[in-house]
Amino acid sequence: MTNTEPTIALPICIRAITKTYGDVYALDNIDLEVKSGEFLTLLGPSGSGKTTLLMVLAGFTRPDCGSLLFGDNEVIRMPPHKRDVGMVFQNYALFPHMTVAGNIGFPLKLRGRSKNEIAARVEGVLATVRLEGYGDREITQLSGGQKQRVALARAIVFEPRILLMDEPLSALDKKLREHMQIELRHLHEKLGMTTVYVTHDQREALTMSDRVAVIDHGKLIQLDEPRKIYDQPTNRFVANFIGESTLIPVEYIDGKPCYDGVPLKISNQNAADGNLLMLRPERLTLLDIGGSSDYNCFKGEVGDVVYQGESFVIYVTLTDGTEIAVRSVSQQKFLATTPERGGKITLGLHPDETVLISDQDGGNNCTSTYQKI
Amino acid sequence: MKTLDKLTKPVPGPRTAKIYKRWDGINSEELGQDELREKWALFGLSIPAIILVLTVIAIPVGWLFWLSLFNDEGVLSLSNYTRMLDSKSYSRIFVTTFKVSFFTTLLCVLIGYPLAYFLAQLPKRWAALGMMAVLFPFWTSLLVRTYAWLVVLQRKGLINQWGMELGWWDTPIKLVHNLNGTLIGMVHIMLPFLILPLYGSMKTIDFDYIKAAANLGANPVKAFWHVFFPLSLPGLFAGMIVVFVLCLGFFVTPAVLGGGNVIMVSMKIETLIDLFFNFGTASALGVVLFVLTLMVLFVAYKLLPPDKVLGQGHNV
Ligand SMILES: Nc1ncnc2c1ncn2[C@@H]1O[C@H](COP(=O)(O)OP(=O)(O)OP(=O)(O)O)[C@@H](O)[C@H]1O
Numbered sequence A: 001m002t003n004t005e006p007t008i009a010l011p012i013c014i015r016a017i018t019k020t021y022g023d024v025y026a027l028d029n030i031d032l033e034v035k036s037g038e039f040l041t042l043l044g045p046s047g048s049g050k051t052t053l054l055m056v057l058a059g060f061t062r063p064d065c066g067s068l069l070f071g072d073n074e075v076i077r078m079p080p081h082k083r084d085v086g087m088v089f090q091n092y093a094l095f096p097h098m099t100v101a102g103n104i105g106f107p108l109k110l111r112g113r114s115k116n117e118i119a120a121r122v123e124g125v126l127a128t129v130r131l132e133g134y135g136d137r138e139i140t141q142l143s144g145g146q147k148q149r150v151a152l153a154r155a156i157v158f159e160p161r162i163l164l165m166d167e168p169l170s171a172l173d174k175k176l177r178e179h180m181q182i183e184l185r186h187l188h189e190k191l192g193m194t195t196v197y198v199t200h201d202q203r204e205a206l207t208m209s210d211r212v213a214v215i216d217h218g219k220l221i222q223l224d225e226p227r228k229i230y231d232q233p234t235n236r237f238v239a240n241f242i243g244e245s246t247l248i249p250v251e252y253i254d255g256k257p258c259y260d261g262v263p264l265k266i267s268n269q270n271a272a273d274g275n276l277l278m279l280r281p282e283r284l285t286l287l288d289i290g291g292s293s294d295y296n297c298f299k300g301e302v303g304d305v306v307y308q309g310e311s312f313v314i315y316v317t318l319t320d321g322t323e324i325a326v327r328s329v330s331q332q333k334f335l336a337t338t339p340e341r342g343g344k345i346t347l348g349l350h351p352d353e354t355v356l357i358s359d360q361d362g363g364n365n366c367t368s369t370y371q372k373i
Numbered sequence B: 001m002k003t004l005d006k007l008t009k010p011v012p013g014p015r016t017a018k019i020y021k022r023w024d025g026i027n028s029e030e031l032g033q034d035e036l037r038e039k040w041a042l043f044g045l046s047i048p049a050i051i052l053v054l055t056v057i058a059i060p061v062g063w064l065f066w067l068s069l070f071n072d073e074g075v076l077s078l079s080n081y082t083r084m085l086d087s088k089s090y091s092r093i094f095v096t097t098f099k100v101s102f103f104t105t106l107l108c109v110l111i112g113y114p115l116a117y118f119l120a121q122l123p124k125r126w127a128a129l130g131m132m133a134v135l136f137p138f139w140t141s142l143l144v145r146t147y148a149w150l151v152v153l154q155r156k157g158l159i160n161q162w163g164m165e166l167g168w169w170d171t172p173i174k175l176v177h178n179l180n181g182t183l184i185g186m187v188h189i190m191l192p193f194l195i196l197p198l199y200g201s202m203k204t205i206d207f208d209y210i211k212a213a214a215n216l217g218a219n220p221v222k223a224f225w226h227v228f229f230p231l232s233l234p235g236l237f238a239g240m241i242v243v244f245v246l247c248l249g250f251f252v253t254p255a256v257l258g259g260g261n262v263i264m265v266s267m268k269i270e271t272l273i274d275l276f277f278n279f280g281t282a283s284a285l286g287v288v289l290f291v292l293t294l295m296v297l298f299v300a301y302k303l304l305p306p307d308k309v310l311g312q313g314h315n316v
């Protein structure tokens, strides 16, 4: 194998795919393009259709309608064993009657490779997932993290141009999960295949992805880079689902968004449209009681103060009765000046951090044209 | 000083049980007593089972063995066993017994595997119906079923009548009173014993394995041979062993359908006791069959250790 070039990736084009189970729309007219070599994460609450979409990509679920292109090829009717996509199953699905090497070599064996080549490639890929020397182990003798790596090795050993992963890290503990997130990311950079990753862990999605597709009730709600998803959610669902946030209504006076009768200062004009103001705890600042003209100010009364180790959270009841939270790093200088429960407090939101969002709940915002193939 | 320091310092790493046992910690004596009491309680609970096994298995088998050690004159001797080695007829009976058992098992596998596979693929309701059909024969007596086969298979039975009326053959085929008839009847009776464990093990195979195989490039045939079939082997072996061992001691069906041309060990034992009242030889035959059966189980156990075959975690 002299070929050290990264695998040539393929773009995926999903057009108008719908899948119903009885009355339930598991996938509701999904349009989505995954760029060549991209790491795209499907993120959504339980039952939102993430697995279903992945199964459609892998060919295990037949949608009611729609079109699916890998590169320029229509594959919607192609059986799974011909699609040549690597897949890491949620429960790994490692064959219990084969050793680690048997599992990893299986796709190569099916492709008629020679014994020597299989052995060499299995060794190579074991090194990639940092499991050198584990080839002879039985599957039952592996820990959760090791199983996960073997499943990954098996999915990439035949150099598929598309890699699908369904919550591969959900069975691991927090430490190992975070470690594997970084490793998966590195591996993706090294091999470069187009990757569709499923998770319902928002932090994981934000950490790992080039772009995140937020899905709810089978609909694509927002497709954006992680930062955009977090900083500029296009609607209430995304704002609530990703991170902590409180949404408070704004009123329009003379066509300008105002809170408490005061016009809001907003730097980003893209974020100045909508009738809900998004308040994220870590974006708020503690101000002097008088407020500051550089900030949008919110006055209120201190409720609980919760110490959380690296940070602390103050719950504040605003004058209109809304309860919001503000988070601050727990440095001694901040902690010392924290107001008592029941005390008055003024919070500031910098114009750069001020984001208005529309109050509609979901809907397919990603309009695109599609044609029947 | 230094060495003393080393000795008194606690050893890092997990403490071994040995050190723990020696260690005279808080409540260690009481906890030890509790453990002992628990062990005795468990033993006490299993006493009824032990008594049952002793009375219905160990004692009769021991008695059988004891009987086999006396010759016709009631004198202690090994003549019952030596006779078996000398006489060709006895070894022929054992060969027949194993031959019938082997072919019955083989035919059961050939018929039962596809049937179990088919049932395992069916949706729940249909599978339940199919299982009913498989188990249906259990509701009628063995004897009735065997005689029913006699009616169907004999010279002027259904099969020969139809076959000749349709012009498929001119003279009646010998389907009964020989090995054919015995096998047909035995396979019919043994099939459920193969299908039940096999179906059970097929049902536990996670469909994700088949999906994974397909995803890795296996067409349905390859996915079956490389993944489904190996994973169903534990159930298949369990069923095969049950069928084979049951066949070794089978009596009614070979007696009726074999028509005296297929003589199995159990039938010989029956004649020895019924006609000749020869308990010694009959017991010796029983003992030899018993030992051979144990040997079969032992070989099966060695070839396919249960922890490897049966203990495979399917739900890894
Ligand atoms: N085989 C099926 N039969 C009927 N309904 C199904 C089937 N598979 C999925 N569904 C339904 O389709 C919807 C989407 O399911 P899907 O498994 O894709 O969710 P998910 O986003 O993967 O959820 P999770 O995060 O819990 O894995 C759910 O409402 C589910 O109940």
Ligand SMILES: [Mg+2]
Pocket: A050, A051, A052
């Ligand atoms: Mg899922």
